[in-house]
Amino acid sequence: MRVLVCVKRVPFTGGKMVLAPDSMALETRHLGFTISPHEECGVEEAVRMIEAKSGESVVLTLGPAEAAEQLRDAMALGVDRAIHLETDGSEWDPEATAAAIIDAIRADEAASGPFDLILFGNESADSGGFQVGLRVAGALGRPCVTGLKKVTIEGASVRCEQESEGGRDVYAVPMPAVLTVKEGLNLPRYPSVPGRMRAARKPVATMTPTQAQARLELASLVVPAGQGRRAEVLGSGPSAAPAVVEMLRKIGVV
């Protein structure tokens, strides 16, 4: 089978978020980059499917040249090859993003056959538009199930478990299909050193799509109040006890 997983390079924000002076972007000077936890699960799922069923897994991203790092990360986990839709680094709106991805999928499928499954994260970690997966599915005319916590291939269809209030909705969907997945779908593996070394040699097809006229415009970013709070380690082992007791006293527990 063939599985495509789409990922987006986003800043790794463990601490307080700081905006660039124009409030149009995050200040990323001190930040590393990653993909969202949802997408990490998508990558893991794609790798597991091909390990189980054989075939080919492909990772795709739309982003700046540096996003190649995220493609290598995915390939280090076992994805076979990558498609890089290279941009100048500016943020594309969901419509433009989806359009470029659709073109790329059509081109790849024309050459290599259809993808049985196309996986997206439920939403990106930064802009959180919740749209790209649905737009791609709509354009390709394939079924789409969102917010998945479990995916099982059963013959020519896929059983999808979607988180819902108080339980799970289960869908059986014929392939090819588009799925958007959520953190908790699986427990992603760490890359092995041989995996990392293989990733450096795996093929990346790079193309520069034309950006569709944006219909969404970013006005400005605002950091929500209360962010940046973080846990503080008071100590470890028996020596931490006085500090813990003091803290419990301070907050009125004892």
Place this chain on the structure above:
Amino acid sequence: MGPTDRNLPSHARVVVIGCGIVGNSVAYHLGRLGWRDIVLLDKGPLPNPGGSTGHASNFIYLVDHSKEMTALTIESVKQYKEMGVFIESGGVEVARTKERMQELTRRMASAMSWGIEPVALVSPSETKRLVPYLDESIILGGFYTPGVGVVDSLRAGTLMRERGQSAGALAVAAKTEVLGIDVEHGRVRRVRTTEGDIEADTVVITCGVWSPRVARMAGTQIPLTPAVHQMIDVGPVPRFAGAKSDIEFPIVRDMDTNMYERQAGGDLEIGSYAHRPILYDPDDIPSLAQAALSPTEFPFTQPDFELQMQHALELMPEIVGDEKVGVKYAINGILSLTPDGMPVLGESPDVKGLWAAAAVWVKEGPGTGKAIAEWMVHGESEIDLHSSDIARFHEHQKTRAHVRARAAEGFNKTYGIVHPGEQWASNREVRLSPFNVRERELGATFFEAAGWERPQWYESNAPLLEEFGDRVTRRTAEWESRWWSPIINAEHLAMRERAGLFDLSAFTIFDITGPSALQSVQCVALRQMDVPVGRVVYTPVLSPTGGFKSDLTIMRLGDEHFRVVTGGASGMSDRKWFQDHLPPDGTAQLTDLTSSTTTIGLWGPRARDILATLTMDDVSNDGFKFGTCRTIEAGTLRVLASRISYVGDLGWELYIPMDQGLKLWDLLWEMGKQHGLTPCGIGVYGTTGRLEKCYRAHGNELETEYNVVEAGMTAPRVKDEDFVGKEAHLRHRQEEPAAIMCTLTVDDHTSSTGEKRYMLGREPILTHEGKRIVDRHGRGSYVTSAGAGPSIGKHILMAYLPPEHARAGAALSVQYMGERYPVTVAVAGPTPVFDPENLRIRS
């Protein structure tokens, strides 16, 4: 009271800024030595405030070629063990190349010199027995140190804080950021923090990579740069499943690939010093709040680690090649690098009361803390810290560009094979003597001293090799031929037979003037300085406990005018020492003339003939006695001539304003030709000429750890006037010395392969049977200086030996490159091996 005390006192005896391993140690040791009202601050939380200590790999290798670093490390291990936070795992430095195997024999020698036992060279199969998950087929052998181990540096810090607190000496304030350091009249007065001000006239900056930023608040510099050290953690490792402690197998240093691999519980930690130097500015470090991990754990840059993964895979395929072993953690950890690889310790030369202890790694943290505390409390540390002294830096060496250039160059030498004579390639040609243009024409090979370009030898002297033939020893071994030329020995012989011309521009020169000038130099010099005007005095400068702070010459140029001349390397710390001993009432001043005055050395039997052709002044032996100085006229130049010698021949140091230096050089050159004047490099001045005369050098023979009696520099009587170290010196004169400075010569240079080998210094001196020699203070004997003695036809070694070995004719041995060579004590004490009656310099 909890572990943190948020109520900052308004006054403190001392404020220590930074709760990494160094700050905790400094604060603890100050309290242990009796100081009270110590305040220890950090802007981060405790116990891990987010600096380099928090992400350090925490392992400690014991052996370093630097005596100072090894001593600090050994002391640190002692403290970590006493605190119960040290796990001994052993460590193997493995070699993939023949060059590295040779280097490992040098490690063996350093271990013996500094007294680290046991150590052993091990075969690949022995290495495999120690580290069963290593592929022994790709290594040639290893250097095994069983005493290597891992520490819990955060726990050690906590323990030290608790001890200081329970002794009532220490208040700790976490999450307290320093906003400013107020300096008044050149002295630190207060520390301004987010929690209020603290009045204090002593402040210690132990801020690791942030140190330059904090120093800037006080208007001064701590020359270091934050730099990346990459580290990954892979696991879970099946072999380590069920590990009962953090480490059960020896730590491996894969020296040729600049990497290490160590067990960390169930995982393997892989670190690298192999990647491109990645330097930051202190201002690049994110705040605690902004940092994704900690402020000193930067995002990992995978492309810099590609080759390292391959190297790790080669050495440890069982673990690193396991598909189920994942990369769980990967960081670009930030640590401190300095322009010369040594820490930055001591009181700022710019701001009184402002101390630094920075660029210190976990392995030497507690030892450094103790040493700094001793220095602050007693004025001196037990371990000689001259190579780490913050006052050592010349102005250009404190610039951002210099720090970055040298740190970048030095980074990949972390595990490198560094030749003792190895020169820096970056940021050269900063200080050029007026003669530089001539020296280039003569094909000089330049070595650097304090930023000055100094000729080490001149290619133009190559024809002398033929003239002196077999008297010039050739070297065939590549190691000893590196950074060396037989031309040095030929220049030496030419000087001894005719005359040599030396560029001594790298001298640090400063004048002490004013009504209290005499008193100022008197109180730091061992020798009597109340001498007639026109006398030049060579004098040790003692530390409070009577060790060697320095040695230098002082000319009396007037009743209230002294000129101090010292070496470039120690020049800046000597200047601080004199500056600190000026009277507080301003009745004496120090003026640095280093950049306005240059010096030419003229020595050899024909030196007088040459000088006489230049001047109408009386330069006869009676007219210009040894040990005197005065201004003479040489044509239109007025030259301060000082009749002393560091090479043991008749001659003068000639001091001249920098702008007229070239003119003097040219005059000497022109007039010297007929007398066979030869330009001579520092190879002669610093090594061959000096060693034949057994002249001691600071940093080699002369350290605070040895005293005047041991160095054989005792004068018949001690002056009545007070001076630093007098009490101790008087005591030393009453004691039987524990060691005596000796000059040895090598009896046979032939190695097992038949090649002649020549020691370069710092090798252990052993008994004839090969046993370590240790004096009653526990100090091992090692070669303090080594070099050729072309006039005596021997290779000369200097070493302190305990009295039972310190007698002429004693047969001993020296360990070099894994073999022992027979040596004989030529002289015990100060008598030179060449011209023992000193007839030449007085002729």
